[in-house]
Amino acid sequence: MEQLKKRIVEEGRILPGGIVKVDGFLNHRIDTSLMDAMADEFAKYFDTKNITMILTAEASGIALATICAQKYGVPMVFAKKAKSDNIEGGLYHSDIFSYTYRKKVTLLVSQNWIGKDDRVLIIDDFMANGCAVRGLIDIVEQSGAELVGIGIAVEKGFQEGGKTIREMGIDLHSLAIIDEAEPDHIVFRDAT
Amino acid sequence: MEQLKKRIVEEGRILPGGIVKVDGFLNHRIDTSLMDAMADEFAKYFDTKNITMILTAEASGIALATICAQKYGVPMVFAKKAKSDNIEGGLYHSDIFSYTYRKKVTLLVSQNWIGKDDRVLIIDDFMANGCAVRGLIDIVEQSGAELVGIGIAVEKGFQEGGKTIREMGIDLHSLAIIDEAEPDHIVFRDAT
Numbered sequence: 129m130e131q132l133k134k135r136i137v138e139e140g141r142i143l144p145g146g147i148v149k150v151d152g153f154l155n156h157r158i159d160t161s162l163m164d165a166m167a168d169e170f171a172k173y174f175d176t177k178n179i180t181m182i183l184t185a186e187a188s189g190i191a192l193a194t195i196c197a198q199k200y201g202v203p204m205v206f207a208k209k210a211k212s213d214n215i216e217g218g219l220y221h222s223d224i225f226s227y228t229y230r231k232k233v234t235l236l237v238s239q240n241w242i243g244k245d246d247r248v249l250i251i252d253d254f255m256a257n258g259c260a261v262r263g264l265i266d267i268v269e270q271s272g273a274e275l276v277g278i279g280i281a282v283e284k285g286f287q288e289g290g291k292t293i294r295e296m297g298i299d300l301h302s303l304a305i306i307d308e309a310e311p312d313h314i315v316f317r318d319a320t
Numbered sequence: 321m322e323q324l325k326k327r328i329v330e331e332g333r334i335l336p337g338g339i340v341k342v343d344g345f346l347n348h349r350i351d352t353s354l355m356d357a358m359a360d361e362f363a364k365y366f367d368t369k370n371i372t373m374i375l376t377a378e379a380s381g382i383a384l385a386t387i388c389a390q391k392y393g394v395p396m397v398f399a400k401k402a403k404s405d406n407i408e409g410g411l412y413h414s415d416i417f418s419y420t421y422r423k424k425v426t427l428l429v430s431q432n433w434i435g436k437d438d439r440v441l442i443i444d445d446f447m448a449n450g451c452a453v454r455g456l457i458d459i460v461e462q463s464g465a466e467l468v469g470i471g472i473a474v475e476k477g478f479q480e481g482g483k484t485i486r487e488m489g490i491d492l493h494s495l496a497i498i499d500e501a502e503p504d505h506i507v508f509r510d511a512t
Binding site (some may be wrong): 152 | 335348349387396421429
């Protein structure tokens with residue numbers, strides 16, 4: 129998606145160690161007009177008339193997932209991290225390792241809000257190792273719902289998440305895949 | 321706001337101890353059409369043409385804040401909780417006690433995304449003790465920005481948050497204030 133790649137090049141910053149900072153428009157300060165455009169772009173690829181819900185994980189996926197849900201006319205559910213006293217009762221849960229926080233966290237989704245009749249599109253803003261997304265896939269599988277696909281804004285193609293998930297046979301579509309990221313040097317995969 | 325109060329009465333659940341569960345439409349599964357209506361409602365009260373940004377705290381405030389930002393044509397910034405390795409450099413921070421997680425957490429906002437020329441509307445989905453919102457107020461004050469007001473979807477009027485913040489002279493507007501909450505018994509404050 130040219131608009132997104134342009135924003136990454138012009139406003140993103142690459143830090144040593146392949147860290148891609150896009151916090152000015154994607155995951156700390158949110159540009160909702162860009163979110164709108166990304167939701168339209170996902171709708172060109174996925175059959176969004178055939179889904180019943182959007183699923184994401186807190187926190188930074190929520191903004192994009194909200195705009196997608198609004199545009200496709202379905203509810204958005206976000207998996208919570210760690211045990212919250214405000215969710216009692218039946219929960220699907222999946223333990224993941226968070227590289228952001230460098231510790232194990234548990235993704236939780238109430239069994240009330242996802243079930244076997246659901247057709248789920250997972251949306252997230254960013255994928256590197258893919259741990260959060262694999263936790264969401266696990267929860268969809270536990271619920272018996274159908275996983276229609278996974279839409280990611282920015283994928284770090286030089287880490288394992290995307291490869292692993294595509295090898296599972298899941299329909300993963302990323303709007304920008306970064307194959308190389310060093311200070312003053314960024315290479316996007318063709319066709320993104 | 322009648323539509324919101326109706327949803328709370330029909331779909332919410334009151335648990336012993338005054339816990340108000342609205343996770344089916346407000347803070348776990350998100351009904352974006354309700355968020356749209358709430359954003360319109362805030363716009364009747366606040367001069368949204370006069371703000372430069374929406375500020376909220378992760379995670380459950382993000383969905384409503386995103387829809388508000390989209391509608392008012394400004395960026396949305398969400399304060400992160402705890403130290404994330406993905407935000408380096410200058411940060412405003414405020415320590416709060418999270419009743420949800422029963423521990424101290426730190427709210428963080430990059431100094432890049434809020435400054436003295438900003439006019440800030442704080443938006444959050446829920447207020448009880450008001451700890452998260454007071455942390456956000458603290459960050460706005462640190463930044464030198466102007467706090468235009470605070471919009472809350474559901475306020476628990478029988479806890480101290482709203483009273484404390486109104487006594488600070490801050491323009492706080494809640495769309496539904498719950499003054500009594502017991503199983504099968506809910507009382508809203510007049511004029512909400």
